[in-house]
Amino acid sequence: MKIGIVGGTGDIGEGMALRLSPKYDVIVGSRDEIKAVATCDICRETLQVQGMECSLSGVTNQRVVDEADVIVLAIPFKHAAPTLNTLTGFEGKIVVSPINPIExxxxxxxxxPPEGSAAMMVKGMLPESATVCAAFNNIAANKWKVLDEELDYSVAVCCDDDAAKQQVMEIVNNVSSLRAYDAGPLAAASxxxxxxxxxxxxxxxxxxxxxxxxxx
Amino acid sequence: MKIGIVGGTGDIGEGMALRLSPKYDVIVGSRDEIKAVATCDICRETLQVQGMECSLSGVTNQRVVDEADVIVLAIPFKHAAPTLNTLTGFEGKIVVSPINPIExxxxxxxxxPPEGSAAMMVKGMLPESATVCAAFNNIAANKWKVLDEELDYSVAVCCDDDAAKQQVMEIVNNVSSLRAYDAGPLAAASxxxxxxxxxxxxxxxxxxxxxxxxxx
Structure with missing residues (x-):
């Protein structure tokens, strides 16, 4: 399984790449491929210092969508709709929204947003065959990046498809000491x-x- | 300091009476004073079995408001407005809302409700000189009543008045292993x-x- 991170050069994206790439094939996306490659170089060095191997490469956001099986939208709420409008090919993909609309x-x-939650807005922007999961919403960005601190938190996961929900919960449970909890259908993501x-x-x-x- | 529980004969009210009356003077209110007295008798017996003393008496909801310094509204959301409409004399009181509007x-x-939260609705129904705090919102009713189980939870407290907030946080910190957290002004209670x-x-x-x- 390949995990892709759209907006992977931001704080949360970079932290997720660090935490996920020792266990999964991870591709990090950015509007600017050069930035994505640079983020991957930094992550690889950080992991090497810790004596950890990883599978990590930097690409465009569009290539993340094209190549990944599970796509994490590591983008701030205000960039979510504009970013999704530039991307195609979500058919059949699992899309994870850690996005929080906060003011x-x-x-x-x-x-x-009017859809009731960021997760429901994302769902409305994607093709029917994409499956949206809300997950990783409540973990502070700087916590992701501090590799030698355990992430000892609970993660609520909302999704309308049981198989996709199980797959995302398994990814959650593979990250540090995170523990996934089934929090119901996507409509409960708010x-x-x-x-x-x-x-x-x-x-x-x-x-x-x-x-x-x-x-x- | 006298703590009064409006709606004290319900599950949460009875559990709160059990947990608070060994440490504070507690008066339990009900529309029906006989019910309130009966609830106090049950609580007193339960505490006696555990070898605990308490200060507890059953009165009407109106007497709770008249006599208590801190008034806990242990009522379901749907009964909140109708109950408050029958009561007067909240001037100068601290009013704790553990109420959650859930469907x-x-x-x-x-x-x-249109006010944004139950706490803000309650505030809007009370005189200006009453101080509303949101607290105890996230503790399951049945947990309150099982005296030999520690309540090892966090309690977020929202209030616009610092002195009242400190007083309510101190009450929270005196119950079992509850720990109070300042969660900002009352408008943040949602x-x-x-x-x-x-x-x-x-x-x-x-x-x-x-x-x-x-x-x-």
């Missing part, structure tokens, strides 16, 4: 995405660097 | 309330009895 005033709040502004508020008002979540 | 189809979802349908989905789709949350 802030003096606190962070959930600001979903209550997963909205945990992220809560965690940002808790970090902000509690003067913590970041906050994560565990279901117990 | 379900084949999954649970967050269904807030992302606290919406954790509850997520936990219900995780319990349902993961075939767990219930699920709680910890911020880490």
């Amino acid at each position: 802030r005033t003096n606190y962070f709040y959930y600001a979903p 209550v997963v995405e909205s945990v992220t502004p809560l965690l940002l508020n808790i970090a902000r008002f509690g003067k913590m660097r970041d906050a994560g979540v565990k279901f117990v | 379900r189809t084949n999954y649970f979802y967050y269904a807030p 992302v606290v309330e919406s954790v509850t349908p997520l936990l219900l989905n995780i319990a349902r789709f993961g075939k767990m009895r219930d699920a709680g949350v910890k911020f880490v």
Whole structure:
């Protein structure tokens, strides 16, 4: 199975590449292929220092969609629709949305699109045969990148297709100490995405660097 | 400090009375005072079996509002507005809302009122001088009542008044192993309330009895 990361040169994308490429074939995408190649070089060096092997290559976002079986959309909400509008070929693919529509005033709040959640918006933009999963929504970007810290968090996964959901939950459970939880159909993704502004508020008002979540 | 529980004869109210009355003066309210007295008798017996003393008495909901310093609204969302409409005298009181507006189809979802959250709706129904805090939103009813199980969860607290917020966070931190987190102003309560349908989905789709949350 090949995992592709659209927007893989951002903070979360780079962290995901670091965490996933020792276990899976990973292709990292960017609008600018040169940036994607550079991100992969950095990741490869970081992993080598830790004595870890990886399978990692940098390509365009379109090649990620063309070649990967599971495509992670590691893009901020405001870039999600514009990016998806430039890409084709999602037919039959599993598409993972870790996207959170968040805004802030003096606190962070959930600001979903008319579809009810980022995940449902993504679903509406893709062909019928693509399967969208919400996952990895509640993990802080900087946590992904610090390889020598365990990611000891819970990850809620929403999806309408059981086989795809199982496949994504298995990927989650293969990353550090993450533990996947079935959180129902994709329409239930809004209550997963909205945990992220809560965690940002808790970090902000509690003067913590970041906050994560565990279901117990 | 006297803590009053409006709707104290329901599952959560009774559990809160059990957990709070060994540490605080607690008055339990009901529309029907006889029910409130009966609930207090049951709680007192349960605590006696555990060798615990308590300060607990059953009154009407209106007397709870009149006599308590901190008033917990242990009522389901659909009864919140009708109950508040029958009560007066909230001036100067701290009012704790653990209320979650939730609906379900084949999954649970967050269904807030036009004010954005149950907490904001409650605020809008009370006099200006009352201070509303959202707290205790994400703890399953049956967990409250099982006295010999630790409540080892995180509790997000939202409030616009710092002194009231500190007072409520101290109450939270005095219950079992609960730990209070400052989650910002009351307007941020929607992302606290919406954790509850997520936990219900995780319990349902993961075939767990219930699920709680910890911020880490």
